[in-house]
Amino acid sequence: MxxxxxxxxxxxxxxxxxxxxxxxxxxxxxxxxxxxxxxxxxxxxxxxxxxxxxxxxxxxxxxxxxxxxxxxxxxxxxxxxxxxxxxxxxxxxxxxxxxxxxxxxxxxxxxxxxxxxxxxxxxxKNHIGTRWALVELYMQLPGIIGGSKSKSLHYAEELENLSKVDGYLAKGYVYEYDDAPELAEKYYKMAIKEGGSLTCFNKLTNLYKNENEPQKAIKNIEVAHKKHQRNALHYQIGKVAAEYNVELDKGQRCLQTYIKNYSAEDGVPKAWAHYRLAQIYMHKKNKQVALKYIDLAIAELPKIKPFKEVRERILR
Missing domain, CATH: 1.25.40.10 (Tetratricopeptide repeat domain)
Known part of the structure; x- marks a missing residue:
């Protein structure tokens, strides 16, 4: 919620x-x-x-x-x-x-x-935020205290009448929460086609990640980048590559591009890109380069616990 x-x-x-x-x-x-x-x-x-x-x-x-x-x-x-x-x-x-x-x-x-x-x-009758809240509330409440998928879908329909994008996203949320990923994917794709905002793309990307389909997630982020040209999306590709041990070369290139073009507007500090590069080089069994990048990450943000944990793993 x-x-x-x-x-x-x-x-x-x-x-x-x-x-x-x-x-x-x-x-x-x-x-x-x-x-x-x-x-x-x-x-x-x-x-x-x-x-x-x-x-x-x-x-x-x-x-x-x-x-x-x-x-x-x-x-x-x-x-x-x-x-x-x-x-x-x-x-x-x-x-x-x-x-x-x-x-x-x-x-x-x-x-x-x-x-x-x-x-x-x-x-x-036109309050979008309230209807979103009701969609989430009825899905997350147990049935014994008033939770109801049908009521969630009712307010998702109302949202669709007010804003097609919100309606599609709401239905995607309902079906994702209800463990129906194919239907969730359908509505998130409809939201992308209708609105195409980064929020729409992110919903579909997160669905693919949750369903352990990292290649689909990367492909979706690439489509988002073609439309929006945001440097932050380079980091997202590198993150998926590092977390799921897939398309490592592509992830490496994207992270290096992210670091090269970094600005404060990108949101994620460069230290995290260095951390993801360290993960990628761990997957590649390149201890020396992995250590180089994790040391850069720690130098920038010395208090981040996952950075220290990865460094210990590299040394082991």
Whole structure:
């Protein structure tokens, strides 16, 4: 449920008050504690500002302070009961709390999670995030407490009516979760054809990896690269090659290309590319070169445990 419930954390920056102008920048820099302090100070002078309350809830959520986020979103619901997005965020915070506590304790709040999402869906027939949350919720809940594949598919259908890409991705998710990989593959491919975003490609790639079909995963990433021309996809190919011991030469070339063209926008630090190269050279039984690359990885990020473990394996 995490992937789509985290959508409720997206901030809303529509403030005109000058003392909140910096909040957007703080969120962009992921300085959520500072944002929380700034908004809390503002709310002392204007405690009924709904946008400020909502943003404070978002700041708490980014810090995984679920109880604090729940309090803020509950205030919003009490002040404006017919706002679908407030119910959605409230349900999302409750859902994330349920994931962070024991299953027995979580049972006590699952009903509130469901009620919040269903209320949001009823209030806004076009609310995509709520329908995604319901798709995931009904698939992940055991049947004895209300889980239902048919209900998940119902909301996936509603999503498809609102956005074909979201509908196809939702159906792919349902069938992947239900251990029906052929149907999941079908809908993920439909999503790629309809939308073609990196998210669509990543869903299909992850399906292939989970089904232990690394060659198909690599081929799919290559198609994604032709469309999007992202350097990060070179790393993804190298990662699959290294993890599954397939197409090692291709994986090696892609990782070296990734390192050569690296920029901060690529996301994954170069150290991880060096780590994957070390894995590839381990598969090739080339101890000397593997050791060279793992030492580069450790020099860049010395506290990463898998790097040290691989170095020990190389030396053995």
């Amino acid at each position: 995490k992937f789509f419930l985290l959508l409720f954390l997206l901030p809303i920056m529509a403030f005109s008050q000058s003392n909140l102008d910096d909040v957007d920048a703080l969120f962009q820099k992921k300085q959520f504690k500072k944002a929380e302090q700034l908004i809390s100070t503002y709310l002392k002078t204007d405690p009924n500002n709904l946008q400020a309350i909502e943003l404070l809830g978002d700041a708490h959520g980014h810090q995984k302070k679920w109880d604090a986020a729940i309090i803020q979103y509950e205030k919003l619901i009490n002040k404006k009961v017919n706002n679908a997005n407030y119910h959605y965020k409230y349900g999302g915070a409750l859902g994330m709390k349920a994931l962070s506590i024991s299953k027995i304790k979580a049972l006590g709040i699952i009903g509130d999670v469901k009620e919040a999402f269903l209320t949001a869906a009823e209030l806004d």
